[in-house]
Amino acid sequence: MASISVYDQKRSLSEARQGTWLGEGSSVVQQQALFDLDRAFKNWWNNPGHFSRPTWRKAGVNEGFAIRDLSVRHINRRWGEALVPKCGWARFRISRKWADICAATSARVTLDRAGRWHVSFTTPPTVFKRQPTDAVVGLDMGVASTVTTSNRENPSMPALLSPGENQRKRRRERKLAGQQKGSNRRNVTKHQIARLSARETDRRKDWIEKTTTTLVREYDIICIEDLKVKNMVRSAKGTVENPGNNVAQKRGLNRSISSQAWALFRQRLTDKAAAATSLVAVVVVNPAYTSQRCSGCGHTTSENRKNQAEFQCVVCSYTDNADVNAANNILAAGLAVTGRGGTPHAKPEIAEHSGPMKRQPLVLVA
Numbered sequence: 001m002a003s004i005s006v007y008d009q010k011r012s013l014s015e016a017r018q019g020t021w022l023g024e025g026s027s028v029v030q031q032q033a034l035f036d037l038d039r040a041f042k043n044w045w046n047n048p049g050h051f052s053r054p055t056w057r058k059a060g061v062n063e064g065f066a067i068r069d070l071s072v073r074h075i076n077r078r079w080g081e082a083l084v085p086k087c088g089w090a091r092f093r094i095s096r097k098w099a100d101i102c103a104a105t106s107a108r109v110t111l112d113r114a115g116r117w118h119v120s121f122t123t124p125p126t127v128f129k130r131q132p133t134d135a136v137v138g139l140d141m142g143v144a145s146t147v148t149t150s151n152r153e154n155p156s157m158p159a160l161l162s163p164g165e166n167q168r169k170r171r172r173e174r175k176l177a178g179q180q181k182g183s184n185r186r187n188v189t190k191h192q193i194a195r196l197s198a199r200e201t202d203r204r205k206d207w208i209e210k211t212t213t214t215l216v217r218e219y220d221i222i223c224i225e226d227l228k229v230k231n232m233v234r235s236a237k238g239t240v241e242n243p244g245n246n247v248a249q250k251r252g253l254n255r256s257i258s259s260q261a262w263a264l265f266r267q268r269l270t271d272k273a274a275a276a277t278s279l280v281a282v283v284v285v286n287p288a289y290t291s292q293r294c295s296g297c298g299h300t301t302s303e304n305r306k307n308q309a310e311f312q313c314v315v316c317s318y319t320d321n322a323d324v325n326a327a328n329n330i331l332a333a334g335l336a337v338t339g340r341g342g343t344p345h346a347k348p349e350i351a352e353h354s355g356p357m358k359r360q361p362l363v364l365v366a
Ligand SMILES: [Zn+2]
Pocket: 294, 295, 296, 297, 298, 299, 313, 314, 315, 316, 317, 318
């Protein structure tokens, strides 16, 4: 199968730029978009299990572009400026070390759905300072409360919107449903909803940052569930383990926190563990039966679950909070692979040293 090389596309681009609206944009930015597309296709071809097929661009979704040969300048302690091609200098709030920003050679400018511009600099990960604690923990990602640890802590995510904000959002969503597609009024409502959603996303991210920082600071070994598997276990259609009983739970899990948020939680946990000054292991375990197994005697049956909240073993009559029991099982499974005893069903996670891209608000200087 023949494919069009990125260099052919570059040639077509320069032809297409002659005398058209494309010519008014920055050629550097447009070429970078071609390279991004090329990489996205190559990733997908070479590793289809890990990368999905590149999708068509959609107005208002993932808006952004890359800047190469970045130049930045310092204004004062709080503000810096970056040179955006064809736009000029754009001001941004400095939220990391200025030396790190200066070391960056490229950046990505994005527009979120609430209409806010951000700039992310590609910089090496910052070092996470910590002392060895010799403490270990298992985490249960739950339905009723978002996180339960084997040490009975409950660093659950707070409500992301206040009752008033929630009400406003619901009211606007109802309003949107009755408005004519493409009308200005509908666009205004859409923007209002997007702003509330952005607030929600910001608060969720903030909670993820704080919680993962605390965990990496406090524990040398952190055992978590493989949620891709857990979502299958909790499929709405039911599984061999628990046929058809999980419809409400699954819906609850989706409602309380999306799998995307858990992916970010895990990513930030491994990022910070990898950047830590003393060893932190993040162990990912198979979640199968962790909610039904007795952490006291190991007996596994669905009859151990009295209800959503309570665990009571039918053999040894061990009783506990269901989430704490699950977190204990996850810890035991994780410790087994690190050679500290317990049960199998776990695979160690190699924490990747990927440079976290921290977005910061960008303001165009008039
Ligand atoms: Zn038992």
